[in-house]
Structures are given as C-alpha cells and as structure tokens.
Amino acid sequence: RGGACARSGGKMAxxxxxxxxxxxxxxxxxxxxxxxxxxxxxxxxxxxERELExxxxxxxxxxxxxxxxxxxxxxxRKTFEDNIRKNRTxxxxxxxxxxxxxxxxxxxxxxxxxxxALDVDYRNVTLWLKYAEMEMKNRQVNHARNxxxxxxxxxxRVNQFWYKYxxxxxxxGNVAGSRQxxxxxxxWQPEEQAWHSYINFELRYKEVDxxxxxxxxxxxxxxxxxxxxxxxxxxxxxxxxxFEEKHSYFAHARKVYERAVEFFGEEHMDEHLYVAFAKxxxxxxxFERVRVxxxxxxxxxxxxxxxxxxKNYTIFEKKFGDRRGIEDIxxxxxxxxxEEEVKANPHNYDAWFxxxxxxxxxxxxxxxxxxxxxxxxxxxxIQEKRHWKRYIYLWINYALYEELEAKASKRTRQVYQACxxxxxxxxxxxxxxxxxxxQFEIRQKNxxxxxxxxxxxxxxxxxxxxxxxxxxxxxxLREFDRCRKLYEKFLEFAPENCTxxxxxxxxxxxxxxxxxxxAIYELAIGQPRLDMPEVLWKSYIDFEIEQEEYEKTRNLxxxxxxxxQHVKVWISLAQFELSVGREERLPRCRQIYEExxxxxxxCEEKEERVMLLESWRSFEDEFGTDATKERIDKLMPEKIKxxxxxxxxxxxDAGWEEYYDYIFPEDTANQPxxxxxxxxxxxxxxxxxSEAAAMDPDKDIDESQS
Numbered sequence: 001r002g003g004a005c006a007r008s009g010g011k012m013a014x015x016x017x018x019x020x021x022x023x024x025x026x027x028x029x030x031x032x033x034x035x036x037x038x039x040x041x042x043x044x045x046x047x048x049e050r051e052l053e054x055x056x057x058x059x060x061x062x063x064x065x066x067x068x069x070x071x072x073x074x075x076x077r078k079t080f081e082d083n084i085r086k087n088r089t090x091x092x093x094x095x096x097x098x099x100x101x102x103x104x105x106x107x108x109x110x111x112x113x114x115x116x117a118l119d120v121d122y123r124n125v126t127l128w129l130k131y132a133e134m135e136m137k138n139r140q141v142n143h144a145r146n147x148x149x150x151x152x153x154x155x156x157r158v159n160q161f162w163y164k165y166x167x168x169x170x171x172x173g174n175v176a177g178s179r180q181x182x183x184x185x186x187x188w189q190p191e192e193q194a195w196h197s198y199i200n201f202e203l204r205y206k207e208v209d210x211x212x213x214x215x216x217x218x219x220x221x222x223x224x225x226x227x228x229x230x231x232x233x234x235x236x237x238x239x240x241x242x243f244e245e246k247h248s249y250f251a252h253a254r255k256v257y258e259r260a261v262e263f264f265g266e267e268h269m270d271e272h273l274y275v276a277f278a279k280x281x282x283x284x285x286x287f288e289r290v291r292v293x294x295x296x297x298x299x300x301x302x303x304x305x306x307x308x309x310x311k312n313y314t315i316f317e318k319k320f321g322d323r324r325g326i327e328d329i330x331x332x333x334x335x336x337x338x339e340e341e342v343k344a345n346p347h348n349y350d351a352w353f354x355x356x357x358x359x360x361x362x363x364x365x366x367x368x369x370x371x372x373x374x375x376x377x378x379x380x381x382i383q384e385k386r387h388w389k390r391y392i393y394l395w396i397n398y399a400l401y402e403e404l405e406a407k408a409s410k411r412t413r414q415v416y417q418a419c420x421x422x423x424x425x426x427x428x429x430x431x432x433x434x435x436x437x438x439q440f441e442i443r444q445k446n447x448x449x450x451x452x453x454x455x456x457x458x459x460x461x462x463x464x465x466x467x468x469x470x471x472x473x474x475x476x477l478r479e480f481d482r483c484r485k486l487y488e489k490f491l492e493f494a495p496e497n498c499t500x501x502x503x504x505x506x507x508x509x510x511x512x513x514x515x516x517x518x519a520i521y522e523l524a525i526g527q528p529r530l531d532m533p534e535v536l537w538k539s540y541i542d543f544e545i546e547q548e549e550y551e552k553t554r555n556l557x558x559x560x561x562x563x564x565q566h567v568k569v570w571i572s573l574a575q576f577e578l579s580v581g582r583e584e585r586l587p588r589c590r591q592i593y594e595e596x597x598x599x600x601x602x603c604e605e606k607e608e609r610v611m612l613l614e615s616w617r618s619f620e621d622e623f624g625t626d627a628t629k630e631r632i633d634k635l636m637p638e639k640i641k642x643x644x645x646x647x648x649x650x651x652x653d654a655g656w657e658e659y660y661d662y663i664f665p666e667d668t669a670n671q672p673x674x675x676x677x678x679x680x681x682x683x684x685x686x687x688x689x690s691e692a693a694a695m696d697p698d699k700d701i702d703e704s705q706s
Contacts, residue, residue: 350390434457
C-alpha cells in the first residue's frame, strides 16, 4: 500500500512539474450519414441475443404461513391479469394462468379462466384440448364430457376432438356412449380414417354385424361422392370384401365384389378391382370363375390400363392352365412360324398382318381377338408418325373384323376408342382413324356419338382432313348451321387455307345468302397470309361476275392490281371488259392494255411484257383498225441473242452462256446507245451482203435476170 502511494505521489509531482497535456479532439472529415443506419431497437435486440446483460435468477421464496401464501397468490394473479389485460388475444397467457391455478388445486378458478378464454377465442383448438385434459386429469368426467360435447358442436370438423372424446368414453368403459359419439361423427361425413376408426372400434368388441352395416353406409357415402366427383375409387370396396373374407363370410365377399363391378360398370373399370376379385376366387379354388373374370376385364379395359391385370392373368394361367388348351392355338406349321417371327421381332407389323390373315381364315372369333390384342399391344417405342403408319392399320383391320365378320358393334366401338386413346394426339394423329370411327357410328345410326368423336378430334388435334370430313358429313345431313360453325372453327384454325374460304363462300352462295358470301370473301382477301391468293381472288371475281355485279368486279380488279402488277391480272381485266361491255367495251379494253403497257415498262421480267403485247395484238387483230394494228406492231420488241459470263459456286469462271433478250422500241427511243447499236448492226449486215456479192458475181447476174 505504501509503494502504491509513493508511485502515485511521484506521478502527481511529475505531472505538476511538466506541462499539462490536453487530449486532442478527433476531427471528423466525412460528416455524411452512414449507408447502414443502426437503430436503438436493433442495438437492444443484439444485446439480448448475445446475452450481454445477464440477469441473476430470482431468489427462491419460501412461504411459511397462510398470509404469505395469500400474498403470493395475489401477486401472481395480478401479474397474470395484467398480462391478459395487455393483450387478450394471446391464448398462451390464458393457458399459463389456468395451469397455474390448476397446480394450486384451484379447479373452479382454472375452469373460470378457461371459460373466459373461450369467450375471447372459441376457435382455438389447443384451448379446448387443455381445458378437457384438465378436467380428465382431475377426474371430472361429467365436466370433461360437457367440454367435449361443446367442442364437437362448435368445431365439428376438428377430428382431434372426436378422437379424444371417443377414446375417453371407451377408456371409461362406456361403449354405448362411445358408439353414440361415433354416430354423431358419421353424420358429418368425415374422411376415410374416421370410418375405419369406427369399424375397428366395433371389431374390438366383436360386433361384426355392426361393422358390416358401417361398411355399407360408408361405401354408399363414397359412391355418392364418386358420382359427384366423377373419380372412381375401388379400394373401399376391396377393403369391405376383404373384411368379409377375413371373417369367413365368403358369399358376402363375393356379393360385394359383384356389386362393385356392377356399380363401376364399363365406364370406370379399374384393374385393381378385377385383380382382387380374381385372387379371391383363386383362394376359393374357383378357377373357372377366375378365368372368366380376367377375360371379362381384358376385353373391356384398354390395354394400356390393364398391364397389371394381364400380368396376373399370365401368372394364373401358368399355375392352373391346361397345356393342351394352350397348344390348341397352333393349328399349322405356318402359324408356328408366324409365332416365332413375332416373338423375335414384335414390331414386325407385316408379320402380324400375315399371321392375322391366317388366323381369320380358320379359327374362332376369340382366338382372332386374342391375336389382335397381342398385335396391338406392340406399340411403336418412338412417338413419330412414320413409325406408326403401319401399326395403325392393325387397329383399322381389328375394328373392321369386329364390325363385318364378328358383327360385334360394341367391341368395334371399344377398338376405335382404345386406339384413339392410345394415339399421342399432342404430337400427331391419324385423321383416317377418327373418320372411320365416325362413319362406323353413322352406320350404327348413332349420330350423336359420331358428332362427338369428330368434335373431340378437332378439339384435341385439329387437321384439315378432319374438318373437311366433318363438314362433308354435315352437308350430307343438310345441317347447314352446323356447317357454318364448322367452317368458322376451320378458318380460325387455318386462316391461310384459301380452299376452305372458297368452299365456305360457295356454300353461302348455294344457300342464297349473297351478302354473307361476299363478306366471307372480303374477310378472306384481308388475311395477312394465304397459301393460294391467286385462286381466292379469281374465285371472288368469278363470284361477282356470276352475280352480274360488274362495277364491283372492276373494283376488285383494281384492288388486286394495287397488290400485284402481274401480267395475267391485266389480261384477265381486259378480257373481262371485252366480255361484259357493249358499245364501250373496245375503248375500255384498249385503255386497260394502254395502262398495262405503261405499268409494265418498269417490270424486270420482259417475257411478261411480251405476253401482254401478244394479247393486245390478238385483240387488235380481231377488233382493231389498220391504225391500231400498225401502232401495236410498232410496240412489239425485237428479239436478240446475247452472251453473259457464268460463275461457279466457288466464284471461279464457268464459261459463257447465250440467252435471248427483248428490246422494245419505246425503250430504244429513250436510250440513244441502243439506237446506235442498232445502226451498227445494220451497217454490219450490209457489209456482209456486199462481201458475199463480190465473191459470187454470177449469182448477182442470175438474180438480176430473174
């Protein structure tokens, strides 16, 4: 201690002796606010997370008398009430308060707290559960029943309440009360597990008849749900049948399976149901029944949906089938040969065609169907149309066999439907299959199904051929309104198809609706993209000519000439004017040729201009005067031979090529170089003639004498 005082004294003396140093204030150069601002709330939160301020635990308080206990209770209750008053919606504060009162055996107070909490939020599931558990722990059975009853009445869709309530009654030995609760629960049509809980409850007390009646109610309820949702579910029927089988009620089990088959029918057939039915009969040693069930299902369920069924049927036949019956399929050496071929390469469709042709000639219908089923089961592995073109004829031949040979219209329909379900319509389709199916339904006098099939086809995979076939069908039936709708759909699908526009307009023309036909043509020529616009314009012009609307026809020609200056359009317009006019037809026609000639001067294709002048000269030869004929002769071009240099693809020279060119007099007058070239050619020609005369003077004497 003395040393410390000495050191401090020496330090003070040295400080006093020297100059007193004042610390420098740091200068802040950048007084701008920081990019990341820290709030006081963040500082407090980080301090709490890092536990910078560790508070010591509260001291343990020992209560020695009643007054201290009452004082402690008063303070705790005041704390709980303050917390509740601050935020009434925090249910955890209510539960802690009630549990604290329960720990003090203050059941009445805890009950009061729970009731107050339920007034605040009666939808809180945890609150009801804690309340009921408190009553059960304190053996307040009637109070617990009252709470569970109120809970399931208030919130009937909370399954946990029902499970707890029934379990409590069962633990108390009140089987009748538990059953009554289950019955109330079933009135709300709960989920599947609730029904099975009720059934298991009855089975625990050996009430098989009651369990059966519950199953009956359950499958009827599920049946109604299936009809509403259109979503078949066979597992409940299978569970019911296995329940009967487990309790040795085999007749009841068979009846359940039969009812299930009848209920689902042929529209919602499920392979799992038939597999379970067949295994049940197999356990009962009813092998013929098993075989009938498998065949019935395989005949009606599409092949792609019955893989498991076919697998189980194959296993059954290997276990219990007759070898002689299997070998009866082979009727000749050729048949065995075909079997080997299709086994070696199942996708060799030509071998299947030959095999089927042999089978159809000398076997029964069932064997033929079996071979067809095997053939169509070999679906091409690649979803490309070129791989399916041969395969699709297996289905077509199958359907034709069922219709023409077996006279089985239902099976024919199933074949068509199975084929159409198999095709990957999003990638490609076969229009002939849809059309054949529709024609089959028409032969069966079932027009709605035919229309439905064609409507489905143009909805799933629209094609030009499908639209044309559907429209042709409705035309044969004289359903013109349907034809109009189909044409509208067709043109929405393919607005560039000029043929469909023309056919639609022709239909309206036949029906006498000229304005509608004209409107269709107007829509057609207004399309931004057309596959054959020249055919469409020609049809529209012919339509107006047929209606003797000559002014509209002229307007059409002018509109067409605004789009294209093709020589055939000009010639067609001139011929139209020549055919419809009387006195003024010749001047109009000549005027059109004049316009065309002026318009074609800038055309690069000189052959088209020559074609125009040839047509004009034909017109003048028939209807013109000498002056007009002379004028058109002056307009005719001169045909000359020229040479041009060719180049290969790599840019090298490929020699010279001769070609013919046309020189028009009008162009020559405008270009002096061409006139000079013509004079040079004439001079060269005269020179050649004079040289020839000098070489053969006798020829000149003979010619002069002649």
